[in-house]
Amino acid sequence: MDSNMAFDALADPVRREILGVLAAEDECSAGAIAERITSVGRTAVSTHLRVLRVAGLVSERRDGRFRYYSIDSSGSARDVLSLLHQVFRAGLQSVDGALPHEVGSERLA
Amino acid sequence: MDSNMAFDALADPVRREILGVLAAEDECSAGAIAERITSVGRTAVSTHLRVLRVAGLVSERRDGRFRYYSIDSSGSARDVLSLLHQVFRAGLQSVDGALPHEVGSERLA
DNA sequence: CAATCATGTCAGCGGTGGATGACACGTCAG
DNA sequence: CTGACGTGTCATCCACCGCTGACATGATTG
Numbered sequence: 164m165d166s167n168m169a170f171d172a173l174a175d176p177v178r179r180e181i182l183g184v185l186a187a188e189d190e191c192s193a194g195a196i197a198e199r200i201t202s203v204g205r206t207a208v209s210t211h212l213r214v215l216r217v218a219g220l221v222s223e224r225r226d227g228r229f230r231y232y233s234i235d236s237s238g239s240a241r242d243v244l245s246l247l248h249q250v251f252r253a254g255l256q257s258v259d260g261a262l263p264h265e266v267g268s269e270r271l272a
Numbered sequence: 273m274d275s276n277m278a279f280d281a282l283a284d285p286v287r288r289e290i291l292g293v294l295a296a297e298d299e300c301s302a303g304a305i306a307e308r309i310t311s312v313g314r315t316a317v318s319t320h321l322r323v324l325r326v327a328g329l330v331s332e333r334r335d336g337r338f339r340y341y342s343i344d345s346s347g348s349a350r351d352v353l354s355l356l357h358q359v360f361r362a363g364l365q366s367v368d369g370a371l372p373h374e375v376g377s378e379r380l381a
Numbered sequence: 382c383a384a385t386c387a388t389g390t391c392a393g394c395g396g397t398g399g400a401t402g403a404c405a406c407g408t409c410a411g
Numbered sequence: 412c413t414g415a416c417g418t419g420t421c422a423t424c425c426a427c428c429g430c431t432g433a434c435a436t437g438a439t440t441g
Contacts (some may be wrong), residue, residue: 170283173279179355185359192388194386203429204428204432205388228439235320236360244353244357249295302418302419303416311398314398314418315400316399337407
């Protein structure tokens with residue numbers, strides 16, 4: 164359903180870079196993330212984090228004046244992987260079943 | 273490397289719809305695909321097919337005046353799934369290993 | 382309360398990507 | 412060879428997206 168937003172969010176290289184940082188650090192404040200992303204400024208990183216959050220790919224935890232972000236693997240990431248497995252299953256020797264039931268039960272586009 | 277193009281290609285809803293058609297039909301001529309995609313015209317579908325082909329997500333077979341397209345699951349789709357598994361592995365009870373070796377050996381962004 | 386810090390938001394600008402119609406190219410039938 | 416057919420390509424227009432600097436907001440410190 165809203166996997167549309169997830170695919171869109173994943174299309175940006177900077178956003179994938181942010182996901183990479185979060186995958187390595189587990190939890191990170193917005194500022195700490197911005198420090199490791201050198202290609203764009205802090206403002207852009209903030210906006211990207213918003214997109215990722217709305218898309219359901221990362222989750223936000225507010226603590227004082229900090230905001231900590233982390234990977235959300237139970238959000239729309241499931242839908243994305245489900246869709247991809249459904250389309251490319253042929254050449255991927257039966258990875259179906261790796262995701263908890265109802266893989267292959269959703270509409271495609 | 274060129275998973276950039278693959279992610280970009282996957283970001284468009286029409287292109288995902290095309291992939292859905294191909295996943296269901298196994299092989300389809302350009303015209304047959306265009307007939308099933310009602311949201312845009314034939315020209316747009318042709319361009320989308322080009323993007324998908326360059327991205328390494330579909331393969332083309334020319335036969336006479338027809339061009340048959342089919343899902344390419346051994347192309348950059350592997351890189352995409354590899355990257356996603358690497359990032360979202362936490363909440364996905366160890367699906368790592370479902371892809372043939374060297375999963376998790378590439379850079380992230 | 383005033384100052385500072387972490388972060389999000391807004392307006393504006395420039396670039397990019399998608400849709401379309403007209404045209405070009407190869408292929409098959411007569 | 413000529414005409415019909417299947418497809419790809421090009422020029423154009425339009426809309427959306429990302430980047431930035433300036434400003435706003437909420438929280439902590441003294």
